[in-house]
Amino acid sequence: MSESLAELFGDFPPLLAGHLLLSLGAIGIGTAISLPLGIVAARSPRVRGPALAAAGVIQTIPSLALLALMVPVLGGRIGFLPAFIALTLYGVLPTLRNTVTGILDVDPAVSEAARGMGMTDRECLRRVELPLAMPVIIAGIRTATVWVVGTATLATPVGAPSLGHYIFMGLQTRNWEAVLFGCFFVAALAIALDQGVHALERASRTRNRRLAWRAAVLLTALVVTGLAPLLAEPLGWRAVVEAPMSQDQTGRGAAAPLGGTHWVVGSKGFTEQYILAELLRRQLEDRGATVAVKPNLGSTILFDALRNDTVDVAIDYSGTIWATVMNRDEPVSRSQTIAEVSRYLEEVHGIATLGPLGFENAYALAMDRRRAAALRVRSIADLARHAGTLTLGGDPEVFGRPEWRRVRDTYGLGAIRTRGMDSTFLYGAVRDGEVDVITAYSSDGRIAAFDLVVLADPKQAFPPYDALLLMGSRAARAPRLRAALRPLVDAIRDDTMRAANRSVDIDGLSPVIAGERLWRQLAATTASRQPDPGSGRPD
């Protein structure tokens, strides 16, 4: 087994366990809801219309949105619960619809015969209608199974561990092996569960006891093996089902500054955030804490999680909060943005800002160097002359953000064609001439690697994007935690971060190793100015 494959398998047991628990729970509860509801709906047109309509509407909501929507619905709670509820809802429709169809499709002559010979409603259902509808109902359960197992990959951005981690992480860090690895095991799991249900159904229909036993044993083996990490370690349940808050499971003595404490580090779903999350983990573990990293959270989901303390520590960017949370658009200086954002976060959301990390990851517009030279474009203002003939590539969220609207209006870029794509592909697309300009992140290592130029922003239409070290209110009240993190403030220069990003995006290092390297690098340079661990003064 190659080294990178071994690394992928290293995370596999807890991710598979999370995926399996989520899927089986959602399928089980979903069936427990939709089967009785389907039976009632088949009998009563008054229930049938609304039930099928509601399930149909839920089905039309894109699954990623449905999962993400559950977070605010649950008051900002992330992790197992929102993913579980969304998947349960998602799995209701196929079983519900097939139960209704299966029962209604029973030959009327047969059900009339049943009633005419003196079966009660319940006997008719149990002995005639359900057995005849069963193949159709099982087909519905199988459809739900495949859907739910596939959709459970999308639980990753709301903070529930699942095999989707490989796919999200792999897409962001250009690690195709991880993407394929994730896809393969999701598909294998879906097929295994689907075939298991199918075999059980066939066994019951043909009264084949041996087949039934074999299917039951294989399914049980799969489930028990998959859930083994949770069964073996009771704490594992809590790791998957809820974000554990504080528990003493560290081997280090309480002598270490953070000994006996547990913290949750959140990260968004791109390379820099993965690396920084590992950096934070390393920094806290070094001081005796146990740390859980929740990677791949959506931007707003991470923000909500900080607000309600399901995430303790995370990195966000001043300009992002300035523009998308505070809805401000006037240009201000870097230091003033940091000051205003910090005050706002503290007062309105109870989120503490420990300080800036020192580097900026700004939105910027970037072009291929030769193309820019040919068009004589140096700044964003120069783009206006060519706006009608240029295509601007951007990640899916940027064109919805106020910063982009401000840039567009400030420089008169209304005529430019925009094209959304995953940020992984942006840099390659502009290098290869598929688009003319991209929205780049200024700390991305590929700017240099692909020989791109960042266009100047003379009117300061983009706000500054200092990386800020944020803490939830519970974490902010722990002086030792603040002390442990303070050495990271103002410790990372732009080129340091860019090099770390590049080591993952270009050189194919894993974010874990890049984070570890960054930590060692910082530890060496900041050792001299590390304050006394016990003296957490308020900021």
Place this chain on the structure above:
Amino acid sequence: MGTMLALAQLRKSYDDGRSFAVDGVGFEAAAGELVVLVGESGCGKTTTLKMINRLVEPTSGAIRIDGYDALQADPVQLRRSIGYVIQGVGLFPHMDVAQNVGIIPTLLGWEGRRVRRRVNELLELVDLDPDTYRHRMPAQLSGGQMQRVGFARALAAEPSLVLLDEPFGALDPITRDRLQLEFKQIQRQVGFAAVLVTHDMTEALLMADRIIALREGQVVASGTPHELLVSSEHGYVAGLLGAARRHAQGLAAIAAGEAKAPRP
């Protein structure tokens, strides 16, 4: 033999009394007697039949079965005491022949051995070899065999009354003829009263002890087949009987050596 079934002033309205699908129907059937309901489509014959086992609840009227008031009885218990045979048979496709025939005794809580014995008896009664057919699924049977199983199922709980809704309608003429004869034999042998709905007048004339002709929910004629044939030269009943009468005359003419049956 005593009266097994007595209907009086039976009415059914689906629109709160503005019109009546069945409007004052009354007749009696004695044990061992076969009463046949005839009439055009929509005349109320099937509705009348379904009111007897209360698949359709009467709006008003009286039904007495073997002396007790059927409208006071629990509908489920009532239906279990009445045999019911429908067109297209309505065998349960997921159950084998023995399970189909034994379903009501099983629901009634008979013990397994007694159910099996009864199933064998019934299969022999309808001329199906139990060892051959007991474990066949309905899909493996011919139309005639399915209808025999349907009869056996209807007779399983030893009913004193059997209702049949177009039981021979889906069968080919030869099978139909044989099953009609066999059904009469079984009825003579077992002695239950039977009410049969059909639109086939030849069937009605050849099988019935008494025919009740319905039109727009009302009884327009009743009597033995002979009485009906001789009394109704004109009108609705004559119209119903017309085809059967012509067939008979045509056959008689052919038998007598004439080249062609007279056409009206």
